[in-house]
Amino acid sequence: GENVEQHPSTLSVQEGDSAVIKCTYSDSASNYFPWYKQELGKRPQLIIDIRSNVGEKKDQRIAVTLNKTAKHFSLHITETQPEDSAVYFCAASIRRNDYKLSFGAGTTVTVRA
Amino acid sequence: NAGVTQTPKFRILKIGQSMTLQCAQDMNHNYMYWYRQDPGMGLKLIYYSVGAGITDKGEVPNGYNVSRSTTEDFPLRLELAAPSQTSVYFCASSYNTGELFFGEGSRLTVL
Numbered sequence: 760g761e762n763v764e765q766h767p768s769t770l771s772v773q774e775g776d777s778a779v780i781k782c783t784y785s786d787s788a789s790n791y792f793p794w795y796k797q798e799l800g801k802r803p804q805l806i807i808d809i810r811s812n813v814g815e816k817k818d819q820r821i822a823v824t825l826n827k828t829a830k831h832f833s834l835h836i837t838e839t840q841p842e843d844s845a846v847y848f849c850a851a852s853i854r855r856n857d858y859k860l861s862f863g864a865g866t867t868v869t870v871r872a
Numbered sequence: 873n874a875g876v877t878q879t880p881k882f883r884i885l886k887i888g889q890s891m892t893l894q895c896a897q898d899m900n901h902n903y904m905y906w907y908r909q910d911p912g913m914g915l916k917l918i919y920y921s922v923g924a925g926i927t928d929k930g931e932v933p934n935g936y937n938v939s940r941s942t943t944e945d946f947p948l949r950l951e952l953a954a955p956s957q958t959s960v961y962f963c964a965s966s967y968n969t970g971e972l973f974f975g976e977g978s979r980l981t982v983l
Contacts, residue, residue: 763914768912791970795972801976802962802974802975802976803974804974805971805972808970808971848915850915858903858920858922858966859930860917860972861917861931862907862916863914864913864914865912865914
């Protein structure tokens with residue numbers, strides 16, 4: 760099955776700096792890569808996703824890049840703000856079935872004021 | 873729309889007891905899922921359904937059962953609860969592929 764590894768497990772950044780989270784996946788057939796944000800005690804919510812026919816996608820301060828050859832994808836958050844503090848999960852589709860996802864273990868991001 | 877509604881929010885079970893976690897969605901989504909979330913482990917897929925009458929196993933199905941008699945409801949049944957099933961359970965739904973909409977979660981403790 761799909762194996763998604765996520766690094767780092769914790770990340771502390773100064774407000775205004777950038778944060779980068781990296782994920783690797785094992786199944787070359789995976790074709791859908793979403794990122795979810797989970798605030799403390801809340802449900803996970805989708806913040807951005809990318810499909811295998813695209814190398815980069817941006818939405819305001821967040822961006823995702825995908826390297827299919829190397830089988831890794833990354834989340835970039837620029838100009839971090841206190842409300843960016845949360846746990847972030849990457850995920851990859853299991854084979855080409857992008858309704859079935861394998862999640863990474865999560866990265867706890869803390870933005871220091 | 874209420875979105876995805878899970879009940880109960882909290883439950884304590886004794887070893888060997890059984891219970892059902894309820895999940896309902898009012899978005900007419902055809903896909904529904906059950907995940908469990910353990911500290912530092914991310915979300916693991918237990919069972920999923922692509923439509924009424926169709927269910928299939930995910931990554932960690934042992935000890936659980938599901939049914940999907942209607943588009944709206946996707947209950948998760950735990951038979952013979954074990955301490956290893958202590959976790960936070962999330963139900964989710966999606967329209968075809970793409971964004972998962974999660975419920976608020978159900979925190980289950982098995983003692």
